[in-house]
Amino acid sequence: MNRQVSTAFNLPHFHLTFLFLSALQARFASTKAQASQNSKQIAAVTTGIVGTAALAYSLVDNTVSANMADEGLHPPAHPWYHKSPIHTFDHAAVRRGYQVYREVCSACHSLDRIAWRNLIDVSHSEDEVKAMAEEVEYEDGPDDEGEMFQRPGKPSDYMPKPYPNEEAARAGNAGALPPDLSLIIKARHGGADYVFALLTGYVDAPAGVEVREGLNYNPYFPGGAIAMARVLFDGLVEYEDGTPATSSQMARDVTTFLAWAAEPEHDDRKKMGMKATIILSTLTLLTVYIKRFKWAPLKTRKIIYNPPK
Missing domain, CATH: 1.20.5 (Single alpha-helices involved in coiled-coils or other helix-helix interfaces)
Structure with missing residues (x-):
């Protein structure tokens, strides 16, 4: 080994x-x-x-469209005046927008959540609102004999409906139900941008896209086919302030009006927020000053130890 x-x-x-x-x-x-x-x-x-x-x-049956037409085109963003944190609504645009709604949109769309009095000191004076409300007849009652009667409108009444019920609305629009516009800005993705794009987005259907009879092509509407036809054309209304009534101007004004209708408290909320910001900022500065004034002598003093000799 x-x-x-x-x-x-x-x-x-x-x-x-x-x-x-x-x-x-x-x-x-x-x-x-x-x-x-x-x-x-x-x-x-x-x-x-x-x-x-x-x-x-x-x-698998693939039903997703390549161009996402089923969801509609994404509306472009616009610099709305009231979107700024320090700006209120353009009240002249709100007044013009109400005129567009009254002369064009109110024939089919209701505004259930807005009363005449909401317009006072926003777009119209109190006398103007009373005069506009009195032009509409409202059913009231019963009277002393138990009968319903018609009376002129009051500022406390809500905007009149174009149809007495949903069935009548569908019958007058080929089966489509026109939505209420009180909260339409909040109820649609894109808000004011979507409504403006929808009102100005009517074009001819592209090649290869078929639209059923009675529908209209609008790429911003989900699916592309919408029952509402184009309603805004140049010169359709006559603004009392002399603003040119182009289709885009009318779309902008009525969109601003609908944005106000969805948030009538918008201006008051911003005013309250600015007041709260000013008050809280002042109190914060005052608190910092008092804190430094009270604690500065304690935090800056020296402690010296002198040992006994």
């Missing part, structure tokens, strides 16, 4: 190097073969997953 060990250690140096390199080569060869086998397995599994997913996708 001792003789064998000594013989092993007496081998030439190159023989030991050869044995070491041979062992490394065998090790690398086994590792490479295993890695190659694992790579083939991973490739086979990946190919199976991709093939299965492709087969499943081909069997």
